[in-house]
Every structure is written in structure tokens, then in C-alpha cells.
Amino acid sequence: MYNRVPCVLAAGMTASFPVHPVNRFAGQSEPVKRPKEFACFSYDDNHEFHLGDSSLKWYYPPLLGANLSRGYEDFVKHDDSGDEHLVSLLKTIAAHEEETQKKIDAQVVTWRGMMTKIMASPFDDRDGFEMNATLFEDCIFIEENHAFKAASRQQQASQPSRGPISQDVMSFWGYKFETLSTLPAPWGEVDRDFIESRDTHVVNNKAQYCSVVRTGVGKTVLCLGGEVDAIWDSKPPQQGAPIAWVELKTSLEIRSDRDKDNFERKLLKFWIQSFLLGVPKIVVGFRSREGVLQSLQEIETAEIPAKVQRGGRPSWDGNICINFASAFLDWLRATINDDGVWRIRRRPKSSHIEVFRVEEAGHGEILTDDFINWRIKL
Numbered sequence: 140m141y142n143r144v145p146c147v148l149a150a151g152m153t154a155s156f157p158v159h160p161v162n163r164f165a166g167q168s169e170p171v172k173r174p175k176e177f178a179c180f181s182y183d184d185n186h187e188f189h190l191g192d193s194s195l196k197w198y199y200p201p202l203l204g205a206n207l208s209r210g211y212e213d214f215v216k217h218d219d220s221g222d223e224h225l226v227s228l229l230k231t232i233a234a235h236e237e238e239t240q241k242k243i244d245a246q247v248v249t250w251r252g253m254m255t256k257i258m259a260s261p262f263d264d265r266d267g268f269e270m271n272a273t274l275f276e277d278c279i280f281i282e283e284n285h286a287f288k289a290a291s292r293q294q295q296a297s298q299p300s301r302g303p304i305s306q307d308v309m310s311f312w313g314y315k316f317e318t319l320s321t322l323p324a325p326w327g328e329v330d331r332d333f334i335e336s337r338d339t340h341v342v343n344n345k346a347q348y349c350s351v352v353r354t355g356v357g358k359t360v361l362c363l364g365g366e367v368d369a370i371w372d373s374k375p376p377q378q379g380a381p382i383a384w385v386e387l388k389t390s391l392e393i394r395s396d397r398d399k400d401n402f403e404r405k406l407l408k409f410w411i412q413s414f415l416l417g418v419p420k421i422v423v424g425f426r427s428r429e430g431v432l433q434s435l436q437e438i439e440t441a442e443i444p445a446k447v448q449r450g451g452r453p454s455w456d457g458n459i460c461i462n463f464a465s466a467f468l469d470w471l472r473a474t475i476n477d478d479g480v481w482r483i484r485r486r487p488k489s490s491h492i493e494v495f496r497v498e499e500a501g502h503g504e505i506l507t508d509d510f511i512n513w514r515i516k517l
């Protein structure tokens with residue numbers, strides 16, 4: 140019923156994809172392609188772009204008992220108030236295409252974060268989302284609608300803090316945990332002093348390693364770019380082989396049934412985020428309410444959905460997420476079938492995802508001139 144090919148949406152018309160009832164997506168999962176990295180890029184300590192893996196980090200367990208607030212005053216924080224569009228992803232794709240002299244075959248190109256929002260839709264309606272999309276050479280390019288993100292941030296910041304610790308400090312804890320848990324090279328190549336002094340290192344979240352993968356959900360081939368926190372050992376020599384990535388997360392230690400339920404709900408995003416890039420392992424640093432690191436748990440990404448199902452009254456179902464994403468992407472590809480800039484929107488708490496056209500021609504700022512010119516040349 141969702142594969143029906145609509146005619147071109149007339150100006151002002153909205154197409155709508157119902158999220159509910161989600162049970163229609165239950166059952167065996169549609170085929171998914173194992174994500175394979177085909178390119179990567181790095182942001183350095185100044186958030187400057189470089190092709191390649193210069194900002195790759197190696198996982199090395201942190202010492203327990205660390206105070207995750209330590210060093211907050213010196214935090215070198217990336218200013219993410221500007222709109223980065225898809226610029227770095229497009230540069231990396233173009234460089235790859237130049238090397239292979241072939242266009243990538245994806246039908247959808249976007250950041251992993253956008254696909255995470257879509258895939259989590261059946262079980263997460265709190266925040267809603269807005270994205271911009273454009274069709275170019277048979278591929279839909281999707282970016283976050285920056286104005287919506289900025290407004291949500293502002294609204295979040297205006298909420299009173301629920302405890303004595305500010306949202307900013309709590310958000311720092313995640314980056315501090317990354318600093319405590321990673322090395323700039325494999326263990327054997329790093330100075331012992333460096334490892335032992337990690338707790339005193341300045342926390343800087345400007346640097347990132349981003350993996351660019353080809354993957355697939357149902358009938359749709361996707362190219363996704365997303366940050367990877369660390370690697371367990373080393374990259375395999377052959378391209379496309381599974382990589383022992385590690386996703387780092389912090390979470391409140393589990394002391395009550397309520398904490399357990401909250402953690403299970405958080406696992407939805409943890410799982411989707413890692414599943415989409417092929418990250419096999421998540422290391423969770425459990426912290427006290429005050430932000431002291433209490434324990435570590437290694438979780439295999441692939442085992443999360445079954446683990447959640449085994450608990451009483453599961454709060455989400457991984458197969459429903461996959462089948463929902465598969466059906467939604469089929470519908471999206473049938474809907475975004477003409478020029479211009481399209482909006483993909485889910486209002487908070489809404490039962491539908493809407494798609495409508497906001498510009499009749501061009502690609503807005505989703506595609507760069509460099510990328511378009513490159514494609515014309517290829």
C-alpha cells in the first residue's frame with residue numbers, strides 16, 4: 140500500500156506516511172546489507188576537514204573512579220551553531236568517485252543521525268524532526284533542517300535543570316569519557332605517561348573520525364556518514380571487511396527498575412546508531428548521579444534487540460524499526476520524484492511523517508556547487 144507511486148505532488152500539497160500502528164511492521168525483518176566502509180574523513184583538533192583516518196582513536200579502558208566533570212572549565216567545545224549541511228560527506232564521496240572514476244550507487248545519501256531518527260520513529264515521538272531533501276541523479280540527498288535543530292536546542296536549553304548539575308556539564312561527561320577511554324595510536328605505540336595522564340588531558344570535541352559506508356535496508360541502497368568513537372584493534376587490510384569499531388556511551392548506573400527501564404529505552408538509539416554503521420561493540424561507562432565513573436560494560440550491538448525482547452514488556456522492537464525504515468524509504472523514493480527542495484517532517488508526538496516541497500527548483504544548500512560540478516564532469 141505504501142509502494143503506490145504518487146504523481147508529482149502539486150505545489151502546497153503534503154504527502155503523509157503513517158507511523159502508527161507500528162505493529163503492521165512486526166515480524167521477520169526485511170533484508171539488511173552489512174554496512175561496508177568505502178571511505179572516511181577526519182576533523183582535526185580545529186575541526187578542519189581532512190580525507191582519511193588521521194583522527195582515528197584506539198579504545199583503551201579508562202580507570203574507574205574518575206570524576207567525569209574534571210576539566211570542564213578547559214573544555215574546547217566545537218561550536219555547532221553553524222550549518223554544516225552535507226559538505227564533508229559530499230567531499231569524501233567526490234574524492235572516492237574520482238579515485239574509482241565511478242558514481243556511487245546509493246539511492247539515499249545522508250548522515251547516520253538522520254537515518255537514526257527515521258528508524259527510531261516507531262518508538263520515539265518525543266522530539267520530532269525536520270530534514271531537507273533533494274533529488275539529484277536518481278539519488279535523494281538528505282540533510283538536517285538546521286533551523287529546526289537550532290530551535291529545539293534553544294528550547295532544551297531553556298528547560299530548568301532537573302538536578303544540581305547543569306545540562307552543559309552532563310553533556311561534557313560523554314566527551315570526557317571518550318578522552319579517558321581512547322588513545323591516538325595502538326597501545327603499544329603510545330607513551331605510558333600519556334596513558335596514565337589521560338585524566339588531565341584537555342577535552343576537545345572538535346576532532347572526529349567519520350566513516351562513510353554503503354549499506355541497505357530493504358530495497359534501498361544507502362550511503363551513510365557518521366562519527367565512530369574508536370577502534371578495538373586495527374583496520375583490516377581489505378576494504379569492506381568488518382571493522383572492530385567501538386561506540387562509547389555514558390549512562391546512569393542502574394539501581395532501580397526505573398533506571399533499568401530508562402536504560403532499555405536508551406538502548407534503542409544506541410543500537411540503531413551502531414547498527415547503521417556496522418559498529419559491533421558498545422562500551423558503556425556507568426556513572427553515578429554526580430558523574431563518577433563506576434563500571435564498564437561491553438555490549439555486542441547485534442545482541443541488543445533480542446536482549447530487550449527477553450525482558451518483560453519490551454519498550455521497543457528492532458524488527459519493527461527495520462521494517463518501518465524499509466517501507467518508509469520505498470515510499471520516500473516514490474514521493475520525492477521531482478526537482479527542488481523537499482521537507483521531511485515529523486512534528487513532536489505526531490502519528491505521521493509528512494513530506495512536502497519547499498522550493499520548486501534547485502537543490503537549496505543541500506548540495507555544493509563543487510559536488511554538482513564534479514558530477515557533471517564525471
Ligand code: A3P
Pocket residue numbers: 309310311312313314316368387388389390
Ligand atoms: P554520551 O552518549 O555518553 O552521553 P556519541 O555518543 O554520539 O558519540 O556522542 C558523544 C557525546 O556527545 C555524548 O556522550 C554526549 O556527551 C554528547 N552529545 C551527543 N548528542 C548530544 C545532545 N543531543 N545533547 C547533548 N549532548 C550530546
Ligand code: MG
Pocket residue numbers: 366367368
Ligand atoms: Mg561519537
Ligand code: MG
Pocket residue numbers: 368386387388
Ligand atoms: Mg559515543
